[in-house]
Amino acid sequence: MATKERYQNPVVGDQINLRFFTYNSTNLRDVVGVDEVNIFYLDPNELTAENPDGRRLVETIASSGVTFEDVGTHLINIDVVETKYVIGNYLDILSIRVEADEAAQKIENCFEIFPDLWYTTPIPIVFDFDFHFQPSKFRKGSKQFLIIEIVPNVPRGTDLDRYYQNLAIVSDLKISIEQHCGDCLPAEQDLRVVVDEEAVGFREKRFGYYQFDTEDLSCGIYNVTFKLEFGGNVYISDKMPLQIFD
Numbered sequence: 001m002a003t004k005e006r007y008q009n010p011v012v013g014d015q016i017n018l019r020f021f022t023y024n025s026t027n028l029r030d031v032v033g034v035d036e037v038n039i040f041y042l043d044p045n046e047l048t049a050e051n052p053d054g055r056r057l058v059e060t061i062a063s064s065g066v067t068f069e070d071v072g073t074h075l076i077n078i079d080v081v082e083t084k085y086v087i088g089n090y091l092d093i094l095s096i097r098v099e100a101d102e103a104a105q106k107i108e109n110c111f112e113i114f115p116d117l118w119y120t121t122p123i124p125i126v127f128d129f130d131f132h133f134q135p136s137k138f139r140k141g142s143k144q145f146l147i148i149e150i151v152p153n154v155p156r157g158t159d160l161d162r163y164y165q166n167l168a169i170v171s172d173l174k175i176s177i178e179q180h181c182g183d184c185l186p187a188e189q190d191l192r193v194v195v196d197e198e199a200v201g202f203r204e205k206r207f208g209y210y211q212f213d214t215e216d217l218s219c220g221i222y223n224v225t226f227k228l229e230f231g232g233n234v235y236i237s238d239k240m241p242l243q244i245f246d
Contacts, residue, residue, distance in 0.1 A: 002170075003077075005203040009114045009169045012085055018076040018092050019202070020109060028072030035095040035104050037061040037076055042089040055091065058084050080113060087113050117170065119163040127154040129168065131226045131237040138214045138244050148173065148200060148208040148226065165206065167230060173200040173208045174227040177242065182220020197227060219244050 003015040010016045022031050039058045046054035059078075067075040076092070089112050095104040130151040138144070150173065152164035177195035179185055186192050194217060200208035223239040 001079075004170065005201075006109070006111045007169075007204045009117075009166060009205075010080055010111070011114050011116050012080050012082050012087070014080050016078050016080060016111065018078065018109070018111065020074050020094065020107070022072045022074070022096070022098075028070075030068065030072055032097040032100050034063050034066045034074065035097060036063060037066065037095075038093045039078070040091045040093065041086070042091065044088075058090070085113055087115050117163070117166050119159070121160075125160070125231075125233070127152070127160065127164065129153055129164070129228060129235050129237075131240075133224065133226075133240065136240075136242050138212065138242070140214050140217070140219055140244050140246055143211065143213040143215065145202075145209045145211050146175075146224075148175070148210065150206045150208070150226075150228065168206045168228075169203075171228050171230045173203070174198060174229075175200055175210050176225045176227070177212075178223050179218065180221045180223045180239075180241070182218050184218040185220065194222070214244050217244055219246055 001013060001015055003017060004010045005017050006019065018037075022029055038060050040055040041058050043054040043056040046056050048054075061076055061078070065076060067077070069075050089110065092109050092111065094107040094109070096107055097104050130153050132149045132151065133146050135144075135146070150168040152161060152168055154161045154164050174197045175195055176193065176197050178189075179192040179194060195212075198210070200210045202209040220243075222242045222244065224242050225239055226237040228235040
């Protein structure tokens with residue numbers, strides 16, 4: 001059983017992390033509570049004038065099923081079992097109490113269950129991926145997300161291209177960062193590693209988001225590499241420069 005993010009093309013048999021974030025103005029803030037989460041399948045066989053998108057309740061998750069990972073960061077993990085879920089579109093509707101003296105608000109998010117990903121070929125797959133990220137410069141003390149894009153390096157418009165696009169979405173992505181030069185460059189190579197194959201947890205299709213905190217890092221140039229692994233193949237990107245400056 002694989003664990004995937006909301007936009008990581010989950011299939012029946014997976015677990016899905018349905019994450020959501022709560023902000024007050026520009027700051028992550030905790031709400032008073034989440035009363036429940038109702039998950040609806042948008043069933044094309046249930047379309048009526050009273051139910052124009054065919055909502056059919058699949059399951060209700062109590063407040064105890066919502067994990068508060070960090071300030072303003074919430075997680076609901078569901079098992080996509082075949083007795084409840086089919087291929088198609090879903091809504092997860094949260095009942096959130098922002099303030100203690102206010103009524104619960106309904107927040108709607110969406111996700112989709114995809115068919116299994118199959119591809120057959122008489123020879124092994126031999127193509128590659130390109131990796132891009134931004135920003136590449138950080139002022140020391142910054143804490144913000146690196147935006148990472150995975151681009152299949154295959155002939156466009158082919159079945160293989162579509163297959164690789166999906167592999168870029170469903171495969172786990174890891175990031176490593178090591179100091180390359182600067183005033184306080186450690187002599188030992190291992191001591192230069194500041195991020196060692198950490199999972200990029202926030203995924204949206206071919207994009208990944210990694211929060212990079214420079215508060216305790218020295219100014220200088222760092223090498224960033226990405227790693228993608230599936231089906232016995234390991235794809236490691238070139239070393240790409242990232243700068244931390246005063």
